Amino acid sequence: MPSATLISAQSFLVDRIVPDCEVIHLPSADVPGGILKYRIAVSAFRSQERPRRLKFVPAQNITAPDGSIIFDFRHHSPGNWAHLLTMHLPLLFHISEQLAIPWQQALILMPKSAPRYARRALAMFGLKTLFTDDIVHGAGVEIIADPWQCFWPVRPDWATTHSVLSALHAAIAREDRQLPRRILLLRRDTRTLTNSADIVALTEPLGFEVVYPEDYTPAEQAAFFMNAEAIIAVHGAGLAPLLYRTKNSAHMKLVELFPCGHITSVFRFIATQTNTAWVGVRGKLRPEYVKPAYRLSKPYRRFSLDNFEVDPRSLMLALRKLEIAA
Template sequence: MRRVAGLARRAGRRLLTAATRRPAKRGPKPVALTMVAETEALAPDVFRVANVWHAPAFGAVLDDQGRVFSGSVREALVLTPTLAALPGARRQGETTLFTPPTDAPVFERATVFVNWAALHNYSHFLIEALPALRAVLDAGEMERFPAVAPPLLPWQRVLLRLMLGDQAAMPIEIEAPVARLGEALLASPAERFFDAPGPLLRAVRDSILANAALKNAALTDSPDTPRRLYVSRLGATRRVLLNEAELEAAMAARGYAIVRPESLSVRDQIALFRGAEIIVAQSGAALANVLFCRAGARIVEIQSNGREPVWARDIAGMIGADWRAFVEASSPIETEMLLAGDLRPDTAFSWRLDLEAFLAFVDGLS
């Protein structure tokens, strides 16, 4: 028995030694990220890629060689210029390395349509993400390539349902930081809303208005719908109008209803803009609702420094509305904001409106 026990102990030591000498199992090898443009167009504004990783919260799509498709991260680069904030990414010198996860959910086919800005901003979602999805829908590929998205907010789901109608499937919401897509469509419309709106955005508008009218009687002419709107940004933290309370009081005295879009449902916003004859608003995401105005409506955009993009003007032109701008001549007080660990100038500021000049401008339009 002692001999057997000795043999067992020696065998155990050999197994333990072998285990300690065995090399540890290695995970996926990191790859250096590089930027490439999408090339395989399945339809206008729709590109096909295969065997890719997708970070839903950033919109990012990249392949096993670390090639990041530029259309998918165009907006995310504002937050993270080096893409080091992507899940699984880290900075090494001047290179960003990505380590693929070992436990990512797998989708055989998918449509990617939500970029980083659309996830966080009403105007980007309405005027970029929805036309992107519309491009795939019009190409007849939605059934084969179901839409995927990061976890969505209730208002985003409402806009999607209004555009898709009651029959089409809603996007699959991915909770994981990274997913594996066997084959994917990247919807990246050339008609970006910063440039010129086109047929895709018009199709989004028509679908939303048609489906909203079925469920909201306020979209029809109603005596209770205010005809003059002032869209308030009181309480905003990024572009603070210091004398907005005074402006609101002056607009209310002129018969304008004071509207705070963040406190309203999507359907109520659509109804208000649809019924308005004149809308006064500062530059900002709420002006995306100009998309739902009637032809002939008058839009007055208050610009703090003349550097804001004029996408509201272009949308107004597309639907036959009249757009005017009032540009404040005084310089804004710029501050810095912390984005992805870096202080960025010119991302937040406060400013003051010349009330006398602006009110004279508005009164001259009546």
């Protein structure tokens, strides 16, 4: 993963007399792989996800339809839009191709509580699904991925095969809504911008239109990343369709907005794999963020979903670095 830039809010942390924005150099880094094994076997597939039930109900036994090949994706939070699009589905696309399993034969097991948008994403590719927390008997693919993220370096190739892109472009062609070329991708429930009015006022004159992903179909969300020339996005699941850009896609520019409690390199890495120029912008620090950030023996997760404020100055620096603003 090549080096990149993260820009912080204006503060006295750069100069105690003249406040300024920190421009942080993120060094290049290796993204490790791992071991991926899979085989077709007759088995009893049990959910690894904890069912969301008010009271315990023993799992029942279900037999898969004859001719189906089971892919049990009831693990690693498949109800999360980003996990489903960037982990589970690329794994399905790769394994089905390697084992010559037609998509029509694949039966995708998902938790009974899987949200509507996850169901719509699977339907977009025409996949057969079974939403259940029960034990399912039949022929299926047993998968060992160690670690689970071991295929990060190669998953863009798996998500942009001819069959995947054909299904995706067919779904996009069925939509008729005009989509913006410059997008400000915001969130409503968590990680919302507390000064969104300031950010809209800054970006609107540059041609950016506010978009909330949940207001659009999965196909339209994929189209954002295939057709847009520039996107400013709050870090989160709304960025998942970035993976479905090909190496030959038209060059795109991406500014990723982070709350201090959730800085990751996930989409920075995908950007480098999909002909996308990337700059990160970190929101303002709060006093309660500081001490836990230096407790290196514990995960830094407590503030992950906090709403946050982005300094318009730091965002403007990012836009200038990407030559979106003068």
